[in-house]
Amino acid sequence: MAKPLSAEVVEAMLAAQDIPLAPGRAERLAPGVNALNVADPLREALDFERDPTTYLRDLAK
Amino acid sequence: MSEPATLSLAEALARLARRELSAGELLESCRARIERWQPRINAFVSSEQRSPGSGTGALAGIPLAHKDMFYRAGQVSNCGSKIRRGWVAPETAAALERLDAAGALDIGALNMSEFAYGPTGHNDHWGDCCNPWNPQYITGGSSSGSGAAVAARLVFAALGSDTGGSVRLPAAACGVTGLKTTWGRVSRHGAMPLAHSLDTIGPLARSAEDCALVLAAIAGHDARDPLTSRAALGLDLEHPFKVAISSAWIERNAHPEVAAAVFAAAKVLGNVKEVEPPPFDTLSAHCLTVMQAEASAQHAQWMRTRSQDYSSAVRVRLEAGFAIPAAQYLEVLRLRSLWLERFRATTLADVDIYLCPAIAVPIPTREETGARGGADMPKRLADVTRLTRWVNYLGVPALVLPCGFDSRGLPIGVQLVGQPFAEGTLLAAGHAYQRESDWHRRLPPENW
Numbered sequence: 001m002a003k004p005l006s007a008e009v010v011e012a013m014l015a016a017q018d019i020p021l022a023p024g025r026a027e028r029l030a031p032g033v034n035a036l037n038v039a040d041p042l043r044e045a046l047d048f049e050r051d052p053t054t055y056l057r058d059l060a061k
Numbered sequence: 062m063s064e065p066a067t068l069s070l071a072e073a074l075a076r077l078a079r080r081e082l083s084a085g086e087l088l089e090s091c092r093a094r095i096e097r098w099q100p101r102i103n104a105f106v107s108s109e110q111r112s113p114g115s116g117t118g119a120l121a122g123i124p125l126a127h128k129d130m131f132y133r134a135g136q137v138s139n140c141g142s143k144i145r146r147g148w149v150a151p152e153t154a155a156a157l158e159r160l161d162a163a164g165a166l167d168i169g170a171l172n173m174s175e176f177a178y179g180p181t182g183h184n185d186h187w188g189d190c191c192n193p194w195n196p197q198y199i200t201g202g203s204s205s206g207s208g209a210a211v212a213a214r215l216v217f218a219a220l221g222s223d224t225g226g227s228v229r230l231p232a233a234a235c236g237v238t239g240l241k242t243t244w245g246r247v248s249r250h251g252a253m254p255l256a257h258s259l260d261t262i263g264p265l266a267r268s269a270e271d272c273a274l275v276l277a278a279i280a281g282h283d284a285r286d287p288l289t290s291r292a293a294l295g296l297d298l299e300h301p302f303k304v305a306i307s308s309a310w311i312e313r314n315a316h317p318e319v320a321a322a323v324f325a326a327a328k329v330l331g332n333v334k335e336v337e338p339p340p341f342d343t344l345s346a347h348c349l350t351v352m353q354a355e356a357s358a359q360h361a362q363w364m365r366t367r368s369q370d371y372s373s374a375v376r377v378r379l380e381a382g383f384a385i386p387a388a389q390y391l392e393v394l395r396l397r398s399l400w401l402e403r404f405r406a407t408t409l410a411d412v413d414i415y416l417c418p419a420i421a422v423p424i425p426t427r428e429e430t431g432a433r434g435g436a437d438m439p440k441r442l443a444d445v446t447r448l449t450r451w452v453n454y455l456g457v458p459a460l461v462l463p464c465g466f467d468s469r470g471l472p473i474g475v476q477l478v479g480q481p482f483a484e485g486t487l488l489a490a491g492h493a494y495q496r497e498s499d500w501h502r503r504l505p506p507e508n509w
Contacts, residue, residue: 005384013383013384014380017383018365019361019364019365019380020368025377025380028377029377029380029381029384030384032381033384033385036346036349036350036353036385036389037346037350037389038342038346038347040396041340042396042403043396046392046395050395052391052394052397054395055397055401055456056288057398058398058401058402059244059401059456059481
């Protein structure tokens with residue numbers, strides 16, 4: 001699992017993309033962003049060759 | 062005879078064919094209801110006629126209206142926003158072109174969450190859309206006006222979009238039937254994008270049969286949306302089906318009134334198999350990763366130049382997307398086919414349909430889920446969307462049907478989830494259920 005992003009990192013990521021944040025906003029954003037980085041039991045089964053377009057083929061099966 | 066606008070779309074077509082009704086009478090009846098209901102529920106942002114319909118076609122003479130994000134050349138699409146207020150579209154959405162060709166009328170533009178990025182129906186710029194069963198409560202979003210207008214019998218059906226639940230949440234909260242189509246079933250050309258890997262277009266209507274009529278008109282390949290499939294629609298409302306459910310999960314996680322209504326619906330559908338539930342929360346987190354990353358990329362220029370013109374709620378959601386690492390976003394997309402395979406091989410191994418609540422909790426009020434909702438507000442929003450986003454991540458179709466009312470008189474919805482491109486099976490199950498129940502025929506009261 002990746003390490004959680006701190007509020008400072010979140011603020012720096014947005015600043016690097018020219019997205020200014022109001023004071024204190026990064027502290028509120030960080031928990032929500034980190035909550036998305038969930039453990040996934042299928043990660044270990046992810047083939048090297050599998051890419052996002054594989055999904056289209058599987059959807060049409 | 063009762064008001065013509067309260068008929069189902071299928072019944073209205075039958076009466077038009079028998080010349081028991083005219084298209085003018087249908088339109089007049091819808092207009093009369095709009096005049097009465099609009100001040101109460103704010104479902105329309107414009108009730109100017111956008112397309113007059115025609116005398117021929119499968120939907121000839123049927124008044125419809127659509128979420129204000131389906132473009133029509135030379136006409137305004139505000140997309141529920143301040144930023145696009147008054148924006149005139151250069152082209153017409155493929156789905157609208159097909160409804161026009163089917164002869165349907167387009168009698169106005171419907172309210173929606175700002176840029177389709179909100180699950181409740183709140184809108185700071187155009188006013189909240191309110192639930193016809195009780196205006197203190199949310200309609201669900203983002204196709205808020207579509208759900209409210211169909212429930213109040215202002216139009217016979219309406220298009221919505223569904224990226225994380227935006228057709229199914231208003232269908233459930235307003236007590237109508239809503240179909241989230243398979244990713245790639247309906248062309249998104251000329252529809253406002255939110256998150257391209259998840260965006261789908263589908264109908265909200267008064268019954269599964271009515272949804273089938275609209276779907277038949279709008280589905281199919283369109284070269285302008287290269288992801289659209291050539292898969293056959295296969296609409297047979299007598300198609301056999303088998304259903305699976307995870308009763309223990311519902312008992313543990315759903316409100317007792319919701320659980321009771323959903324179990325009663327399962328009993329009507331019969332021959333239900335017990336299966337382990339899909340990992341709703343993991344798949345929902347993956348959906349949100351994709352949605353936030355893509356939505357923020359879509360809105361990046363406006364976020365740099367006009368961020369003050371977004372509502373606070375939408376701006377916060379968009380800000381979050383800029384903090385999602387690209388590698389995390391792409392890994393979640395790479396995992397998507399594995400999860401689809403898993404869903405088909407386990408949950409749907411021996412059945413056609415997985416049944417669960419659309420919303421596992423009672424419908425919250427607008428105040429509870431709005432800016433003044435307090436510390437519990439994020440949890441309430443998460444509860445509302447808990448059982449819809451996982452479906453968008455898998456890309457499969459889902460049908461929401463009204464299946465009862467809670468003790469406050471607000472609708473409860475059941476959700477049927479199927480195999481990719483198996484909308485026909487879902488609609489057959491919905492039709493079978495609605496032959497045995499009358500929840501979809503109930504009208505919101507006009508005793509205010």
